[in-house]
Amino acid sequence: MVNRRKALITGLLLLIGYAVVQLMLSMGLIDPFYENMLMNIGINIMLAVSLHLIIGVTGQFSIGHAGFLAVGAYVSAVLTTKLDQPFLPAILAAGVAAALFGILVGVPTLRLRGDYLAIATLGFGEIVRITLYNIDYVGGAAGMQVRHLTNWTYLYIAVIVMIIVIANLTNSAHGRALLAIREDEVAAEAMGVNTTYYKVLAFAVGAFFAGIAGAMYAHQFYVIQPVAFGFLKSFEILVIVVLGGIGSLSGAILAATLLSLVNIYLQAFPETRMILYSLVLILVMLYRPQGLMGNREITDLLKRRLGKEA
Amino acid sequence: MRVLETRGLGIRFGGLRAVQELDLFLDQGELVALIGPNGAGKTTVFNMLTGVYKPTEGEIRFFGERIDGMSPYALTRKGIARTFQNIRLFQQLSVLDNVRIAHQVNTHHTFIDSILRLPRFGREERRMLEESRALLETMGLLAVADEAARNLSYGQQRRLEIARALATHPKLLLLDEPAAGMNPRETHELMEMIERVRKTFGMTILLIEHDMSLVMNISERIYVLDHGVLIAHGGPEDVRKNPRVIEAYLGEAAEDALA
């Protein structure tokens, strides 16, 4: 019963959080600059947490995440602008299309480990970008104009659903199978874990949410171009996950929020931003490889604090 | 009842015949040892029995069914579990999770059940938790259930490896040098524990061991492997007296003396 009450309280808090922001938005208390910032944070959280499932939980070093983002962005944009479909089915289609790509990448790259997998996923991301560049239907290098359809409600629901799905998946027998693969693939297989199935599952679910993030992204920033989905985008997402702490979901959320804010203030200085990013990455790896949170969660820390007080 | 049987089993790595023409069998409830000097091919045999390597010659039968070439996870699900010579625990995960991962071989909820937290999810997870705790209690690890596996002492890690293998509900347990790196007292305790496990679970066990003297007391039959070839097979006393075995081990002792 404790669990049900906890879930109820959490649900209530989430609803209040949503309502407060929505109210402020409709009353015009949040100006467009901050609204944009909010959307940015939400999209980055989606990208980071979906990559967290692949890298942090399953231990598959994928650095082509922008490829999934691109698939989602383009599929949804084509559906809404070219085929005049409503936004909701376009969002779902973006997720499904990206998930299919996730399976497509997952299956051939399963046998690869560590750095080989990294290069192959990077290659996948580049192939997606180059392909989009060459398709005139979606505007080639110039990209596509997209209507502004993303709003707080869609994004909020998407983020919350994603966090619940990934958290629930992680805290279950299936999530433990993913963790086992991260820890030791040979041993996991020896314990009866079908590593092929689980790796594809991780890629599919991760890509699904990256695709949804793509739909949100496309319909937030008016225009999408292949150049926005290159290696640098994948790298940005990777930095968030590494900074948050590989294996920590709340770390990914925290780092996504933090870096989105930093980003906005550094937007005017793109070079400085990248130098800073790379320095942060190197320094974190050298001096705090576990990132902000290690593989712990915020809830673990709260529990410990409460335990001490009691 | 015949649990495991191999006929003409062999494997080549390039030009090297690491194991050849191996015939061995295990009957229900037996504890059999596979011994031999370093580099004899013992672990290679294990790797073939558990699907890590695909044999290039011969066949393996498990309860009469051909299993050579199946993948490791499928074999675990069929009832063959193993431990590793160089401990391969899930280091960062808790002791409990190590065992629970092995338990999930027997779960039936899908990932959709997990995501939506359907009733079946709760039922299965509760069952898994209870069984895992019971197993940890049997193996004397319940007190450290929430510790990360890497924080365990060496002896505890070895025990956890066995607990984890048992959690898959095996019909056949393969132990790869479970006493490696243990002092005589720990070894003695371990051997007692293996006996206990065998009695409690009615398990059939194949045990790899480097040190011949260790297995003399507990195994019913012993296979001796040298340079990938079976050089002796029989009861402990027969094997102990076998001149080829003595030669194989003497050769190694001489090498050790030179080294």
Next chain:
Amino acid sequence: MDWLQQLLNGISLGSIYALIALGYTMVYGIVKLINFAHGDVFMLGAFIGFYGLTALHLGFIPSILLAMAITSIIGVLIERVAYRRLRNSPRIAALTTAIGVSLFIEYTTIYIRGPQPEAYPDLFGNDKLHILGATIRADALIILLISIVLMLLLQWIVHYTKIGKAMRAVSYDAEAARLMGISVDRTISWTFALGSALAGAAGVIFGLYYTKIEPLMGLIPGLKAFIAAVLGGIGSIPGAMIGGLVLGLVETWVSALGFSLVRDAVAFVILILILLFMPQGLFGKNVREKV
């Protein structure tokens, strides 16, 4: 008769890939790390060569030597500062750091001199040679010549000098090499120095041949050279040379057939196919994980 020129184009591109790939393969052979920043060392080589030729008014050969000298120092520094501490960390940590170093070099270069491209001075004019009825660019032959000389030099270093023997020993078994009194740290530094010098030379050659250089030019050739190294069998020096040539020829062939837009994707398709069907590459050893 334009096939000979195409062939030579392919070989020129291939030898540039091969020179970069050598650095990847040597470093990977010894420290098992994909030195992501290697492509950027190549870029730095191109710029150093450029400033040598233009600002310092050096000749062609001195510029190449200058580029090689400075990039080898940079290579050693990168290893010292960023990679050495991570030698025993998880591979993910090392690879992430390497990506960080790569971006750091790129954007520091942009920060210092801006993102605009430079045009390499034209040293050999439009000299054309007529062979067998085909017209070929003179600079293509020079590239080929320099690449061959550098690769022979490398072969000699690896096989006949003390440092080369130490490199082979460390890549075979670092622990055993240490016990034999070989300084592993120094050997690794040398490996980075040699690999980076080759990348630096490749940078100058690239500038000469393709004329346009810019701060982000290292990324794609770097990745492709890595693919060439994988194709040849990572860790194998002849493999890297052959892999580079094969990749250069295939790419030239694909663009000659009119698919120039997908040229960049071809390499990645090759990579995925190789990793799936021939993970040891053309000349690599089949390494299986110990269980």
